[in-house]
Amino acid sequence: MKRVVVGLSGGVDSSVTAYLLKEQGYEVIGLFMKNWHDDSVTISDECPWLEDSNDAMIVAEKLGIPFQTVDLSAQYKERIVDYMFNEYEKGRTPNPDVLCNREIKFDVFMDIALSLGADYVATGHYCRKSEEVIDGKKVYKLLAGKDGNKDQSYFLCQLSQEQLSKALFPVGELLKPEVRAIAKEADLITADKKDSQGLCFIGKVRLPDFLQQKLQPKKGKIIQVPADHLGYQIPEPNFDSKAEELAFKAQKYVYKPTDGKVVGEHQGAHYFTKGQRKGLAVGGTKEPLFVIETDVEDNVIYTGEGKNHQGLYRKVLLVKDEEVHWVREDLKLAVGETMEVMARIRYRQALEKATLYQTNEGLYVAFDNNQSAIQEGQFVAWYKNEELLGSGVIS
Template sequence: MNKKPRVVVGLSGGVDSSVAAHLLLEQGYEVIGMFMKNWHDESVTISNECPWMEDSTDAMLVAEKLGIPFQAIDLSEEYRERIVDYMFSEYEAGRTPNPDILCNREIKFDIFLKAAQKLKADFVATGHYCQKGSISKEDSTVYQLLAGADTNKDQSYFLCQLSQEQLEKALFPIGHLQKSEVRAIAKKLDLITAEKKDSQGLCFIGKVRLPEFLQQQLKPKKGRIIQIPEELSVFDRYQVPAGVSLDELDDATLDGIAFPIHYSQSQGKTIGEHNGAHYFTVGQRKGLHVGGTGKPLFVIATDTRENIIYTGLGEEHPGLLRNALFVKNDQIHWIREDLKLEIGQTARYEARIRYRQPLVGATLIQRENGLYVLFDSPQKGIASGQFVAWYQGAECIGSGTIF
């Protein structure tokens, strides 16, 4: 008698993972539900937005209803080391981290996967809206990370740092469905999570007050808010020179186009005060508390060393827009290792720098010092520390941390 393949489902207490577990049962898998407890400190969580105890109970009730074994695992120590400490250090350095992407790479498809393998699981599954494909190549299989069928919920961007080894062991049972279909299935099964709202905020922590969260380690520190006039952003030097092929650009020109813009205090005027440059990120509009500017004010750069925030007026301020970005060699990640660019090679893809952002055409140029991503149109609020992901159609090919 053939043994059923065993899969451990990360039951979060939400509707997506609940339906994922049900679908796997229907497909003939032996299913185990596991709840990950990754956060204890509720002092910074906005009340009742994502209380882990309620989520754990809901996950347990779903497992009971589906008739599958259930257990909880405490990964809070690993989560603090790999995600929270990373967040603090990134903000302190003036960069903008994406904990959800790291959480998938470091927790769900690493620590959690290893815990599942101790239970002799063949796979782990989550309620992500994405799909998995595969291509046979000679003696091996190449796995593909594909967008979810629900374009409004596609979460492939959050999984853009997964490796071939992680994808091999991953299942995404609801990726072919629309959110409305997932809720309809949960309702038909009378699952407690059928009408439950989607969780928001930091992966596993919930909706937090970010300044209070950061203040656990990064202390408030008064500094100046400086407004930079449009004409001083020198936007022209961030354009590709007319009539020049991208292949012909030298590294110095690419650096000028792709590296973050740096301002000096003498370029603008002081218009207000803030409580710490490390609490702000490029593209941010809220939290500046500066009135009487007419147009909305946006953060266009931060200097955590001098504790200064540079701002610009309006969404079209040139300091808010960039045509390109750079990824250091050690931060480049190819999901499709067989498509990796060698030094001197270029390739055309579509790319995005944040979740749900429409994909835009981009040219990738691999040079000795790293990867340059040049967009077909200027991108708003490119922030160091965030991730750029590039796609070929519905397939996510690779990603990198923005310099």
């Protein structure tokens, strides 16, 4: 009997994960991760992790499996929360869920599981894993979940071969309604529980409140840039190389306060992110304003009217070499090589056609179509068919 430790989160997906593995004859242990102590910034009045750990415990009892809670809040603060503050301070937008999987669930948590003699760690992610022997070596593949509506492979885009080798994703083969039906059938308390929202393991957080713990509010100007801004009309020069063309197209628009008119005030540029519409509190325009750029140095937010504003769109982005991660290390590109892929720059985004170009500057991802609100700090992930091949931090 192989031993598997399930990250029981108190939700329906991880509950069914534990149930299915037990049915398959594994020796199952349930562990709940406590990653957060500070309830002052969570939106709900009740203490979300307490309720979740309680539900996880009741599920473990029902399934007759050992259960314990592990406190990872120190590591979570250091690896996720501090990183988030750092990124927002620089005017970038981090993705804590991707990091939480790489740094906490499949690193710190996995080490604890292995110290308990586990052969595998299982989570309730909607994704699948397969393996193939290529050139005499076992290669693990990360595949999209069967439920296209719930596919969470993007959140696991930073996993390594080593981490994948020890991971199991039983619900990845199922559709969400099937998972709920199994939970009902097995009489699990979580069968009708709503899916958790918000930050990985923290729950719903008011982001400005959360960031205000470290990043002080400071008043600044909101500037509206017109649709016919001269910066959008620069003709393309003649390029000597593909790399030169990609570098030109990957540049973001640079604005100065005289490029538009002041339409309002904000409490801190680092609380805003490109593509954001809510929280600007500026009226009087026909269409809503969207953030097209933030300048954290000078504390200015640049906005454009309407979701089709030119300032929101680019086709090409760069991932610096040290930020490129191949799940499939055997497919890594050498300088000068290209690969046609499907890619996304955020979770829930439909996959879009793109080409990867490996250059001396790093890896360029050139989309066939314009992409809205390409944001530094977020992850771009690329796929072939159903398989996630790699990812990187947008620079």
